[in-house]
Amino acid sequence: MFGFSEMQSSASTLFSAYASLAASMMLVRSMANEIIPNPVRSYIQSAIHYLFTPLSTQLTVIVDEHCGLTRNQVYEAAEIYLGTKISPNAERFKVHKTPRQKNLNISIQKNEEVDDTHQNVQLKWRFVSVEPQDRHTGEKRFFELTFDKKFKEKVLSEYLPFVLAKYKEIKDNDKEVKLYAMNCLYDYDEGGGGGVWGSVKLEHPSTFETLAMDKEMKKAIIDDLERFVKRKEFYKKVGRAWKRGYLLYGPPGTGKSSLIAAMANYLKFDIYDLELTNLYSNSELRRILVSTTNRSIIVIEDIDCSAEMQERQLGNDSSNTKLTLSGLLNFIDGLWSSCGDERIIVFTTNHKDRLDPALLRPGRMDMHIHMSYCTTQGFRLLATNYLGLGDPHRLFGEIESLIENVQATPAEIAEELMKSDDADIALGEVVNFLKRKKSEANNIEEEKNLALEAHDNKQKKTSGAEKEAKRMKTEKIANRTLRNCMKRSTRGRRHRMP
Numbered sequence: 001m002f003g004f005s006e007m008q009s010s011a012s013t014l015f016s017a018y019a020s021l022a023a024s025m026m027l028v029r030s031m032a033n034e035i036i037p038n039p040v041r042s043y044i045q046s047a048i049h050y051l052f053t054p055l056s057t058q059l060t061v062i063v064d065e066h067c068g069l070t071r072n073q074v075y076e077a078a079e080i081y082l083g084t085k086i087s088p089n090a091e092r093f094k095v096h097k098t099p100r101q102k103n104l105n106i107s108i109q110k111n112e113e114v115d116d117t118h119q120n121v122q123l124k125w126r127f128v129s130v131e132p133q134d135r136h137t138g139e140k141r142f143f144e145l146t147f148d149k150k151f152k153e154k155v156l157s158e159y160l161p162f163v164l165a166k167y168k169e170i171k172d173n174d175k176e177v178k179l180y181a182m183n184c185l186y187d188y189d190e191g192g193g194g195g196v197w198g199s200v201k202l203e204h205p206s207t208f209e210t211l212a213m214d215k216e217m218k219k220a221i222i223d224d225l226e227r228f229v230k231r232k233e234f235y236k237k238v239g240r241a242w243k244r245g246y247l248l249y250g251p252p253g254t255g256k257s258s259l260i261a262a263m264a265n266y267l268k269f270d271i272y273d274l275e276l277t278n279l280y281s282n283s284e285l286r287r288i289l290v291s292t293t294n295r296s297i298i299v300i301e302d303i304d305c306s307a308e309m310q311e312r313q314l315g316n317d318s319s320n321t322k323l324t325l326s327g328l329l330n331f332i333d334g335l336w337s338s339c340g341d342e343r344i345i346v347f348t349t350n351h352k353d354r355l356d357p358a359l360l361r362p363g364r365m366d367m368h369i370h371m372s373y374c375t376t377q378g379f380r381l382l383a384t385n386y387l388g389l390g391d392p393h394r395l396f397g398e399i400e401s402l403i404e405n406v407q408a409t410p411a412e413i414a415e416e417l418m419k420s421d422d423a424d425i426a427l428g429e430v431v432n433f434l435k436r437k438k439s440e441a442n443n444i445e446e447e448k449n450l451a452l453e454a455h456d457n458k459q460k461k462t463s464g465a466e467k468e469a470k471r472m473k474t475e476k477i478a479n480r481t482l483r484n485c486m487k488r489s490t491r492g493r494r495h496r497m498p
């Protein structure tokens, strides 16, 4: 057993040992502080810290709201994307909408967390907002994305691009398609056009579902559009401007303008309606085209009527002071592509045969689309759309056999179908209309035949003497032309003689 005095002495020994150890430690530390330079010291400290801290398997990526002065796209994408991932158990979230947006936007609250899974990778997002430190700094907002370290590559190369693509999809869905026109009283504050163009919301309800046209042609157009929007890299690789040209031709009322609206609604591209008759020079045309935005359809309706533009001259002959077809073709051929991407150019005409051959040259307009008179297939689609018919109606057979022999446009058929909600009445109107049209066509044909017959008879009556006089007159003219040509060529040779 230890007595009290023994215990006292051992405690004091212990204390003095501790005191001397502490003193030597302090000495060593102050010596180390003096001998070992600062950077080496902090390296040793962090190495010791690393050795004694349990290894974390988690990695956190910070997605700041801004990168420099511009907004970080990944942040914007995360904000919108996470709105679609809010769990049903969430107790709070934010909702907002601007006048130009179609749908409500949902986003997460400060310090809220959202779990996500992508190809078996578990991810946790957290929205952090730091209050401003002083008057000069704003609120700092960012997302933290945490996941297992071993998926770092997968998250960076697959998951985040996936979030960006989803964001684009959501934005595109929310986008309002606009129709821009020049020198009109539309809203000029909408941006996109630098004051040259005014815009209104495109209210045209036409879609590929409502469009009556050859099924295969319709599919070919949709496939072509889809291929076009997906091929950014391809166009870059082959050094071509990322644009596509369509020529739509056919009689009035066959759906050319409706097809353009369907394309715009399908791709969510804005339409720029370019009225060439309002333009007077190539430089004006260039200015107008440069101020159109990406992801748009530039439309020139009735291009055959615009062909006269070649005649319109202003001032002298230099290429910029008059508007020419070649000026327009230069832009189409990609000279202006450096200031735009993802453009579609559409020309429409009622008379393909009247177009300048330069417009029809291969490679200029990528697709020539014929919008034809209503076919039986087209009629079925219109009847289904307008009357909501599920099964074939008893009048279909009669209408279809009439349609095969009459040139009626989808616009005309649609007008008849609109006359009543009652299928029997509306389809009866279609039958009457087609019959009327057929008899009109027969009458015209008859009149034409009669006129031809009369002409033939007149020809036959022309006497032999008259024929001989005509022949001699033609021969005289031919001889005179030949003499003139010979005179000119002799004169030309004389000039060139040394």
Ligand SMILES: Nc1ncnc2c1ncn2[C@@H]1O[C@H](COP(=O)(O)OP(=O)(O)OP(=O)(O)O)[C@@H](O)[C@H]1O
Binding pocket: 210, 211, 212, 213, 250, 251, 252, 253, 254, 255, 256, 257, 258, 259, 350, 371, 409, 410, 411, 412, 414
């Ligand atoms: N192929 C079609 N499918 C569905 N509806 C059509 C079709 N063609 C015409 N229509 C109907 O007729 C209306 C007029 O057609 P649209 O303006 O598209 O014809 P267009 O070919 O552009 O005529 P134009 O040569 O006179 O400009 C459309 O609003 C639509 O209701």
Ligand SMILES: [Mg+2]
Binding pocket: 256, 257, 258, 301, 348
């Ligand atoms: Mg039209």
